[in-house]
Structure formats: C-alpha cells, structure tokens
Amino acid sequence: MTHEPQIQILPQKHRSIFFWFLVAVFLIALPSLIFYTTGYRLSFENEETSIVTTGGMYVTTDNLEVDVYLNEGQVERPRLFRSAYYIQNITADQHRIVVQSSGYQTWAKVLPVDSRVVTEVSAFNLPERAQIRPITLYETATGTSVYFSNKIIDKVFAQATSTETFYYSTSTATITLQINSEFLFVESLFGTTSTSTKSIFSRLLDEVGKFGFATTTPEKETAGITPIQRTLRGDMELFDEEGELYAKWLGSSAAIPYYFCISSSSVASTSQRYGEHVAAAVETARQSTSTPLLIDNNRVCRTQVKLDRLRQDVFYYHFFPNSSDLVLMQLQDGIYVTEIDDRAWQNTQLLYPGTDIKTIVENDVIYIKDGEYYFQIVTQIETN
Amino acid sequence: MIEKSHLLPYAQRSDFKVARANELTGKDRRFFRFLEIVPGVAAWSTIIGIVLASIYTPFIAAYFIIAFSIYWVLKTIFLSYHVRYNWKRLKHHMELDWGEMVQRFSYDKYYHLVIFPFYKEPIEVLEQTIEGVLAARYDPQKLIVVFAAEARAGAEAGAVARTLEKKYGNSFGHFLVTTHPSDITGEIAGKGSNVHWALQQVKQKVIDVHKIPYKNIVTSVFDIDTVIYPDYFNCLIWFFMTVENPYKSCFQPVPLFTNNLWEAGALSRVMAMSSTFWQMIMQERPEKAATFSSHSVSFQALYEIGYGQANVVSEDSRIFWNLMIANDGNFEVVSMSYPIAMDATTASTFLGTIANIYRQHRRWTYGVENWCYIVYHFTKNKAIPLKKRWSVALLQGEGYWSLVTNPIMLFILGWAPIFLGTREFHETVLSYELPIMVRNLLIVAMFGLVVSAIISLSLTPPRPDGHSRFRYIVMMLQWIMVPMTMIVFSAIPGLDAQTRLMFGRYMGFWVTPKARIK
Numbered sequence: 001m002t003h004e005p006q007i008q009i010l011p012q013k014h015r016s017i018f019f020w021f022l023v024a025v026f027l028i029a030l031p032s033l034i035f036y037t038t039g040y041r042l043s044f045e046n047e048e049t050s051i052v053t054t055g056g057m058y059v060t061t062d063n064l065e066v067d068v069y070l071n072e073g074q075v076e077r078p079r080l081f082r083s084a085y086y087i088q089n090i091t092a093d094q095h096r097i098v099v100q101s102s103g104y105q106t107w108a109k110v111l112p113v114d115s116r117v118v119t120e121v122s123a124f125n126l127p128e129r130a131q132i133r134p135i136t137l138y139e140t141a142t143g144t145s146v147y148f149s150n151k152i153i154d155k156v157f158a159q160a161t162s163t164e165t166f167y168y169s170t171s172t173a174t175i176t177l178q179i180n181s182e183f184l185f186v187e188s189l190f191g192t193t194s195t196s197t198k199s200i201f202s203r204l205l206d207e208v209g210k211f212g213f214a215t216t217t218p219e220k221e222t223a224g225i226t227p228i229q230r231t232l233r234g235d236m237e238l239f240d241e242e243g244e245l246y247a248k249w250l251g252s253s254a255a256i257p258y259y260f261c262i263s264s265s266s267v268a269s270t271s272q273r274y275g276e277h278v279a280a281a282v283e284t285a286r287q288s289t290s291t292p293l294l295i296d297n298n299r300v301c302r303t304q305v306k307l308d309r310l311r312q313d314v315f316y317y318h319f320f321p322n323s324s325d326l327v328l329m330q331l332q333d334g335i336y337v338t339e340i341d342d343r344a345w346q347n348t349q350l351l352y353p354g355t356d357i358k359t360i361v362e363n364d365v366i367y368i369k370d371g372e373y374y375f376q377i378v379t380q381i382e383t384n
Numbered sequence: 385m386i387e388k389s390h391l392l393p394y395a396q397r398s399d400f401k402v403a404r405a406n407e408l409t410g411k412d413r414r415f416f417r418f419l420e421i422v423p424g425v426a427a428w429s430t431i432i433g434i435v436l437a438s439i440y441t442p443f444i445a446a447y448f449i450i451a452f453s454i455y456w457v458l459k460t461i462f463l464s465y466h467v468r469y470n471w472k473r474l475k476h477h478m479e480l481d482w483g484e485m486v487q488r489f490s491y492d493k494y495y496h497l498v499i500f501p502f503y504k505e506p507i508e509v510l511e512q513t514i515e516g517v518l519a520a521r522y523d524p525q526k527l528i529v530v531f532a533a534e535a536r537a538g539a540e541a542g543a544v545a546r547t548l549e550k551k552y553g554n555s556f557g558h559f560l561v562t563t564h565p566s567d568i569t570g571e572i573a574g575k576g577s578n579v580h581w582a583l584q585q586v587k588q589k590v591i592d593v594h595k596i597p598y599k600n601i602v603t604s605v606f607d608i609d610t611v612i613y614p615d616y617f618n619c620l621i622w623f624f625m626t627v628e629n630p631y632k633s634c635f636q637p638v639p640l641f642t643n644n645l646w647e648a649g650a651l652s653r654v655m656a657m658s659s660t661f662w663q664m665i666m667q668e669r670p671e672k673a674a675t676f677s678s679h680s681v682s683f684q685a686l687y688e689i690g691y692g693q694a695n696v697v698s699e700d701s702r703i704f705w706n707l708m709i710a711n712d713g714n715f716e717v718v719s720m721s722y723p724i725a726m727d728a729t730t731a732s733t734f735l736g737t738i739a740n741i742y743r744q745h746r747r748w749t750y751g752v753e754n755w756c757y758i759v760y761h762f763t764k765n766k767a768i769p770l771k772k773r774w775s776v777a778l779l780q781g782e783g784y785w786s787l788v789t790n791p792i793m794l795f796i797l798g799w800a801p802i803f804l805g806t807r808e809f810h811e812t813v814l815s816y817e818l819p820i821m822v823r824n825l826l827i828v829a830m831f832g833l834v835v836s837a838i839i840s841l842s843l844t845p846p847r848p849d850g851h852s853r854f855r856y857i858v859m860m861l862q863w864i865m866v867p868m869t870m871i872v873f874s875a876i877p878g879l880d881a882q883t884r885l886m887f888g889r890y891m892g893f894w895v896t897p898k899a900r901i902k
Contacts, residue, residue: 003488004626005480007473009719010466010668018465022458029454034447037821039813056813086816116813254807297808 039116041089053115055092059085059099060122062323063380066101068123086118094273099123105349109341112273120258122325123347126337130160130352131378135186135367138177140167145180148172156370159353163378186367186374189360199313200240231317236324236340238317245307245314247327247340253294253301257325259341261294261301274343281306281342307338308346321364321379328366330359335368335377352377388690394765395689395710402757403572403695404890415763417888419756423781424886427788427879434797435804442805446818449798453825456794460832463665470664471839473721474638482618482722483521489625494526495557495601496617497586497683501532501578502608505898507544509609509727512643514552516611516725522618525557528590528601532582536566536573558590568694574893576692576699579605583683583691591683599631601683605700609727609898610678611643619722620680632711633718634704635680636673638663641728642845646855648728648737650862654869655741656728657840667719672779674754675704675717678724685715697893698751705754709761713768723843727898744896746877752784752885788878791870798822826867833863 035051043052059068059075064082068075075087092115100106104125113119136145145166152168198206231238235251249256262274262282271279285293285302294301312331320326320337329336334353338346351366358369366377388396402408405417437445500513510531517529529552533545545561553559564581571577583603591601602624606612616637624630641656648656666673675681677700686692689710692703708715729744731737758780762773801809802819809815837860844859884891 003485005473005477007476009473009670009721010469015466015669019462022462026454026458030451033450033454033821037446037450037814037817039817054813056816058816086820088813088817117811118813118816120811258811 053092054089055113055115056118057085057087057090057095057097057111057113058118058120059087059097060120061085061099062124063101063104066099066104066123066125069096069098069100071096072098097121097123099125101125103128107347107349109344109347111344114263117263122259122339122341124326124337124339124349126349126351126379127161130350131163131380132156132160132352132368132375133163133378134166135183135374135376136166136180137183138174139180140177146177152373156373156375160375183374189362189367190358190369190374199315200245201243201313203240231319233319233324236319238319238327240314240317245309245317245327245329246304247307248291248304249301250303253296256294256301256303257340259325259339259343260303260305261299262343263298264295264300275345278343305340305342307340308342308348309338310336310348316359318359318361321361321366328359328361330357335359335366351379390687391690392688392710394712394767395706397764399764400710400761401690401693401695401706402760403693403753405888407695412760416756416760419759420753420885420888423752423755423784423788424882426781426785427882430785430789431792431797434793435800438797438800438804439806442801442809443812443814445801445805446809446814449793449801449818450821452790452793453798453822456790457825457829460829464832464835466665466668467661467839468835470638470667470721471842473667474664474723475842477619477721478613478723480615482615482622486618486622486625489621491621491625492526493597493600494621494624495528495596496522496526496620497528497530497591497601497603499530499532499579499582499586499603499605500608500610501534501575501582501605502537502541502544503534503895504537504541505608507547509898510544510548513606513608513611514548518552518555519614520612520617521614524555527556527617528558528560528586529556530560530562530582530586532578533561533563534566534573534578535563558594560586560590562586571694572697572892574697574699574895575607576696576702576893577694579699580691580694583686587683587687598684598687599682602635602680603683603686604678604680605703606678606724607726609643610639611725613723613725616722616724619720623718623720624682627718629714631682631684632707632715633681634675634707634715635718635720636663636667636670636675637678637680637720637722637724638667639677639726640723640843641726642843643725643727644730645728645844646848646851648730649734650858651734651865651869652728652730652737652741653840653859654862654865655745655873657836657843658866658869660843661836661839666717667721670717670719673717673719674701674780676700678726681707685711696753697747697891698754701751701754702757705758705761709758709765709768712765713772729896731897740897741873742877745873746881747891747893747896749784749787749874749878750881750885750891752878752882755780755784756885784878784882788875788882791867791875792879794822794826795867795871830866833866836866837863 039054041052041054043050057070061083068085070087075085078085090113092113094110094112096108096110098106098108105128107123107125109121111119111121134145136147138146140146145164147166147168150168229240235249235255237248237250239246239248249260262270262278267279267283270282281302282293282300285291291302291304294303307327309329310331312333314329314331316330318328320328325340327338327340328351329338333355335351335357336348337351338348352368354370356371360367368375368377394400399408399412402416405413405420408416434445437448498517502510517527518524531545531548533541542563549559549561562582562585564578568577591598602620620635623635627633638660640660645653645656663676679700685707689706692706693699696702704717729737729741731740759777762768762777799819802815805815841856841859847853881891
C-alpha cells in the first residue's frame with residue numbers, strides 16, 4: 001500500500017541548480033546579443049574566425065511588387081511591412097542597390113555603408129509605359145469616357161495605356177450622353193490656374209533683360225519682380241533660381257531628411273563615397289551664408305540640393321503626389337519624376353512623354369493636357 | 385474590552401490588524417503611508433524612467449530592453465519548469481487513493497470546519513458547492529459546514545441559506561448558517577469580514593458547545609463557487625498529519641477555474657488558466673507563497689490571532705501574513721498539489737466579462753496592501769529572523785513591481801527607443817536590430833505558451849454534450865491572447881490598484897459575480 005506520494009515537491013537543490021544555470025545563460029547571452037544587435041558578427045572567412053563589424057541598409061519602396069537587389073543578389077522580401085526592406089550584415093563598403101519590377105522603370109544607387117550604421121534610402125519605380133485615365137467632356141450613363149475622333153488612338157494611346165475603358169463614338173450626337181463634371185473642373189484648372197507658360201529659362205532671360213534696362217534703379221526693379229517661384233510641402237520648398245531647380249529644407253536640423261546629410265569626412269572621401277557633385281555642394285555650402293551647412297556630431301547636412309533637370313528646360317514643377325522627397329518636372333520632351341536625394345546620383349524617370357503638353361498637380365492628382373485632350377496620370381499599374 | 389489573552393503575544397498589539405495608514409498615529413502612520421506610496425512610485429518611476437531613458441539615453445534604454453527580454457525568456461523557462469513539474473505532481477496526487485493513505489493515522493478526532501461565505505449568488509451555485517462536499521469520500525459527521533450569509537445582501541440571501549439548511553442541515557455533523565451584520569465598526573464589507581464573523585459564531589454556537597478542541601479542527605475557507613474533489617479532505621488530513629508542525633502551517637490546494645470552463649469564453653478561460661498556472665508555480669516554491677483564495681488552516685492557529693482581519697480587501701493572503709508575523713516567522717504554506725474546482729470569471733456579455741475580469745484582477749492585485757503590512761510589521765517584530773524579513777519583503781515587493789511593469793516594458797516600452805530615440809540612435813544598426821531581437825526573444829518565450837496550452841487541455845473537464853470538438857482547437861489557439869491579457873488584465877489593473885493605494889484612495893471589496901451561464 002502506498003503511504004505517501006511518489007512525486008515529492010520540487011527539491012530546493014534542483015531549483016537552485018536550474019536557477020544558477022539560467023543565470024549563467026543570462027550572463028553569456030547578454031553581451032553576445034548586445035554585440036550582435038550593435039552590428040558585430042563572427043566571420044569565418046579565409047578559414048580564420050574573427051569578429052567583424054557590419055552595417056545595414058534600409059530601403060523603402062513605393063511599390064509592393066518590386067524586387068530588391070544588393071550587389072546583384074536578391075534580397076528576401078519582408079513579411080510584414082512589405083514596402084520596407086532592412087538588409088542586415090552588410091560589410092562596410094560601397095554597395096549597389098537596385099529596385100526593379102516587371103513593367104516598371106528601374107531604380108538604382110551606389111551608396112556607402114558604414115560599420116554599425118544603417119544607410120537609409122527610398123526608391124521609386126514608375127511604370128515603363130505611362131498610365132493615364134481619360135477625362136472627356138461627354139461620358140455614357142455608366143460613366144465611360146467618350147471620344148468622337150479616333151485621332152486619340154494614334155496621338156496618345158500609342159505611347160500610353162488607359163487605366164479605364166473608353167468609348168469611341170462614330171456619331172457626334174450627344175443626346176444619349178451626359179456632361180462629365182470632372183472635365184469641366186479640369187478644363188477650368190488649365191484655363192484659370194496661373195501656371196506660367198514660360199519655362200524657367202524664359203523667365204531667366206526675361207530677368208536678364210530687365211537687369212539690362214534697369215540701370216537706374218536696379219534694386220527697386222529686382223525687388224519688385226522676383227523671378228523665383230516657390231512651392232512648399234511641409235518644411236520642404238521647391239524653387240527655381242537662375243535657370244536651375246532646387247529643393248530646400250526649411251525645417252529644424254533634427255527633422256532634416258537623411259539624404260541632405262552625409263557623414264562628416266574629407267572632400268576626397270565625400271567625393272568617393274557620394275559623388276563629386278555632393279562633395280562640391282558641401283564645400284559650397286560650407287562657404288555659404290545663405291544656405292550654411294548644418295553640422296552636428298558625426299554628420300554634415302546641406303539644406304539645399306540642386307535637382308537634375310536632364311539639361312533640359314523646365315516648364316512646370318511640383319512635388320510628386322503624396323511625397324516631399326520626389327519632384328515632378330515637365331521638361332521639353334515629357335513629364336519626369338526625380339528624387340531630391342542626390343547621393344551618388346538622382347534617379348529620374350519618365351512619367352509621360354510629349355512635347356505639346358501642360359501639367360497641373362491639384363490635390364495630389366496629376367492632370368495633363370495633351371493637345372486638346374485631358375488626362376489624369378496614374379503612377380501605378382492597375383492590375384484589375 | 386476585547387479579550388486578548390488567548391492571542392499570541394505579537395497578535396495582542398493594537399496595530400496587529402492595521403489595514404491602512406489612517407488607522408495609525410504619529411510616526412507609525414507616516415511610515416505606513418510611506419509604504420503605501422512606495423509600490424505605485426516604483427511602478428510609475430520604472431515606466432516613466434524607460435520613456436525618459438528612451439528619449440535621452442536611447443542606447444542605454446536599448447541595452448536594458450535587450451537584457452530584460454533575455455531575462456523574460458529565462459524567467460518563462462524557469463516558471464514553465466515549475467508548472468510542468470507541478471502538473472506531474474498534481475496528476476499523480478489526483479490518481480492517489482488518499483482515503484487509503486490516511487488509514488495509517490488515527491484521525492477520527494479531527495473535524496473539518498468548512499466555511500462558505502456568500503453574498504447574492506444564486507442557489508444553484510451554492511447547491512453545486514454543497515453537493516461537492518456531500519460527494520467527498522469522507523465521513524460527513526466529521527464535517528462542520530457553515531454557510532456565511534451577509535445581512536447587507538437582504539432577505540433573499542437569508543432565504544437561500546434557510547433553504548440550504550432545511551435541505552442539507554442533517555447531512556453533516558454540524559450545519560450552521562450565520563448572517564454577518566452590516567454595521568460592525570472598523571470592518572469593510574467583503575469576504576474577510578464575513579468569514580471573521582462566521583468563525584466567531586461557529587466557535588460560540590458549535591465548537592464551544594460541543595467542546596471540540598480547537599487543535600482538532602482543520603478550517604477550510606472556501607469561495608462559494610468552490611467544488612471540492614472527492615479526496616480533498618483525505619488529502620488535507622494526510623498533509624495535516626504528516627507536516628512537521630501542522631499548527632504552524634496553511635494548506636494550499638490548486639484552484640482550477642474549471643466549473644464553467646466549457647461555457648466561458650476564450651478570454652475567461654485564458655485568464656482562469658493563467659491564474660491556475662501561477663498557483664501551480666507557487667506550489668513548487670511554497671517558501672515564496674502566501675495563501676490564495678480557498679485554503680485550509682487549523683482552527684487553533686486562527687484562534688491565536690483572532691481570526692484574521694475584517695478590514696482588508698485581500699483577506700485570503702492577509703491571513704497568512706497575520707499568522708506568519710504573529711508566529712515570529714514560524715509559519716509556512718504547505719502545497720497540497722491537489723485541486724479544487726472554481727468558476728472562471730464570466731458575465732452574460734463579452735463586455736461584462738471584460739469588466740468582471742478587470743475588477744477581479746484589480747482586487748487581486750490590490751494584494752499589494754499586504755506588502756505595506758508585511759514591511760511595517762517586519763520593522764516591529766524583531767523576533768522574525770532578519771534574513772527572512774529581508775527576503776520576504778524583497779520577494780513580495782519584486783512580485784508586485786514586476787506584475788505591473790514587466791508586461792508593459794516587454795510589449796510596449798520595448799519599442800520606445802525606436803520611436804522616441806535620438807537621431808544618432810535611429811541611424812544605428814542597434815535601432816533596427818532592437819525590435820527584431822525583442823520580437824525573436826518574445827517568440828522564444830511564447831513556446832512557454834505551447835506548454836501552457838497542452839497542460840490546460842489536460843486539466844479541462846470532459847467535453848459536455850452540446851459542445852463541438854472544434855472547441856479544443858480554440859482552447860489551444862486561445863493562448864495567443866496572453867500578451868494582451870498580461871497587459872490588460874494584469875499590468876493595468878495592477879497599476880490601477882497601486883495608484884489608488886499611492887493616493888490613499890483605498891479600495892473596497894468587489895464581489896466577483898458567480899452565475900451559471902445557461
């Protein structure tokens with residue numbers, strides 16, 4: 001007969017041994033994991049075990065379907081926050097990052113990665129073929145846009161894809177159709193908005209001309225008709241000056257976007273790591289009183305970046321919808337989008353080709369007038 | 385003049401049953417008030433400290449969070465080890481024939497005094513409880529059953545008690561219904577004051593009348609929803625007969641909140657089982673435990689301290705601290721590893737269930753009032769060994785602190801440096817690796833939940849008719865709610881309770897509604 005339970009209470013000795021074992025695990029794990037999370041890794045290269053320091057790269061994209069490549073190797077897609085890639089264990093060196101997807105233009109940059117530091121970068125990919133939504137005066141009862149001339153096919157849709165079906169009417173009768181109020185709105189936009197039809201070069205020439213004749217009171221003249229146009233989004237400003245296009249940070253140094261800043265190093269080093277143009281711009285800013293360098297501990301930040309206009313004249317510029325990091329420019333041969341981030345180079349992608357076009361960004365929607373036709377430009381390929 | 389000669393010397397002090405600072409005067413009052421403030425200040429300082437550290441010294445905050453996450457994983461492993469071991473012991477104890485095991489003892493002289501305090505619970509809850517006692521494999525003539533009603537519950541509660549007396553009065557050695565008056569000065573309404581009254585009444589009306597020696601009575605104070613397992617009294621008397629000093633011991637069973645488990649929702653089940661697991665852990669380290677909920681102790685011990693306190697919320701644990709301090713530290717919790725069944729907290733609606741669970745856990749975590757009591761008396765009763773005083777005070781203090789802060793630190797503040805840190809911090813690999821590391825460590829810690837899920841299923845009563853087998857899958861998956869329940873039903877009510885105590889907004893006893901969901 002059993003007189004007492006066979007399983008006794010957990011002996012104090014066992015608990016103590018287990019407790020001190022876990023204490024030992026803690027003491028080993030803590031420094032190991034702290035070293036790991038700060039970027040230290042064990043390296044087994046060349047049959048030698050050594051400790052190396054690594055950095056990382058943080059890539060955000062505006063498109064969930066893209067593939068990201070680091071030095072030609074594909075980066076595994078993130079599971080949750082799919083528009084952001086954190087790439088670990090990168091050695092301190094220059095690294096090429098490429099973001100691409102079928103049907104989209106490729107974005108690429110070569111950037112330095114430093115030990116224990118994460119290099120941030122933001123990629124964008126516009127469709128290879130322009131995506132446009134027709135806006136016609138007449139539409140059917142179900143809202144389908146109606147064109148009365150098939151010239152549209154050759155003129156526009158030879159180089160762009162409509163995101164919505166449209167109807168081509170062989171008859172000019174409009175009795176069964178209805179007026180599209182959006183068309184009236186867009187038409188009024190292009191009719192009333194004080195968008196200058198002059199390019200920034202034209203305005204520069206005008207300005208030079210006025211300087212030439214204003215010999216008597218130049219200060220009054222220049223003060224009265226400043227040629228600078230300014231567009232503001234948050235603390236970021238776009239403006240043109242002397243034929244060039246600039247992005248300028250007006251906010252606090254603490255909130256300045258990362259791409260204005262580089263690690264503080266010599267001119268030669270900056271040139272090698274970020275490009276000669278960045279090194280030159282930093283040195284210019286260093287001497288400047290109007291756009292001085294912001295310098296804190298380990299980095300220097302410019303507050304102004306010149307945008308790449310592909311050596312063309314700029315007819316219109318605005319912030320890209322829902323972004324203060326990308327700029328939409330209407331150049332001589334089409335509408336382009338460029339990034340303000342000029343480290344290494346500025347990626348510039350064609351949004352819509354054309355020479356006889358006008359552009360307006362209204363409430364973060366891009367409207368264009370191509371000849372006599374109005375469209376909205378869609379920046380993603382619609383899959384449905 | 386209250387007769388105190390039967391009390392232990394320390395229990396004769398006027399401040400022995402102090403509940404709040406305002407019951408004291410002078411330096412003692414200030415000291416007790418200081419103690420009431422300490423837990424809340426410690427918890428809030430920790431939480432605010434981590435936020436400030438995340439803003440101003442994010443690297444140090446990040447290192448601390450990594451250290452804390454590792455600590456949490458190891459703590460989970462350590463506690464899971466205890467749960468698993470106790471589960472084996474519990475199953476073993478449930479398989480033993482305690483009736484046979486106690487045969488070697490002469491225990492006929494012992495009575496079990498069983499007290500069931502109740503308020504407005506429906507009669508079916510009380511009947512299920514009393515049927516459990518009747519079904520026990522123990523001589524009912526050796527049972528003194530007391531149903532302790534509350535006068536403030538009104539005539540209906542009295543009628544319920546009379547119905548029970550009529551139906552079951554002759555089934556036990558003694559059966560008594562007591563009614564706790566609502567107007568006794570110095571008491572707070574609640575289970576503690578009701579039990580206190582019932583103990584005095586049963587002594588006067590049964591024990592002294594029948595001249596039953598106090599040392600021959602083992603008192604079990606059970607919540608009204610407690611349904612005992614058949615061998616409970618045999619198991620209890622076995623431990624009573626075998627422990628080194630039965631009159632200096634409390635006997636703690638494992639509360640399984642399974643009476644209504646199949647009717648309760650997933651949230652109720654998780655909270656119920658989490659509470660059970662914590663008690664299972666404490667069963668394997670009783671030197672760190674205090675009594676909780678339903679438990680047993682000799683009547684002699686209770687008599688020597690004047691039956692505990694009628695002026696506290698957490699009376700189930702306070703009784704142990706009363707006994708321990710009055711006995712100069714020479715009192716212990718004996719873990720029985722034998723189950724009793726109780727109700728999981730529910731309500732007829734989901735929101736009602738959430739509210740009830742929150743209030744119940746706020747009441748439980750208001751047990752922090754015991755820490756003030758312990759530390760206060762540890763400075764007075766120098767007969768308790770210094771080492772014991774320090775270890776108990778620190779251990780209990782750490783318990784209340786970690787209950788409130790750890791879930792918040794782990795699941796919310798772990799990300800604080802990322803959102804609040806400086807620019808220099810945000811540029812580092814550490815800033816990006818920290819959430820990944822914390823997440824991975826939490827995933828490792830979550831494996832403890834797999835153990836919990838398996839053990840909880842093994843403790844679940846058989847599936848009643850009308851319940852789908854699919855419910856078993858839900859019972860496994862419900863454990864993913866644990867991070868949320870730890871914050872919402874442990875940390876926040878705990879913080880609520882400690883903050884109330886800190887500001888002197890003392891809580892009263894909230895009666896957990898007991899009902900059978902039809």
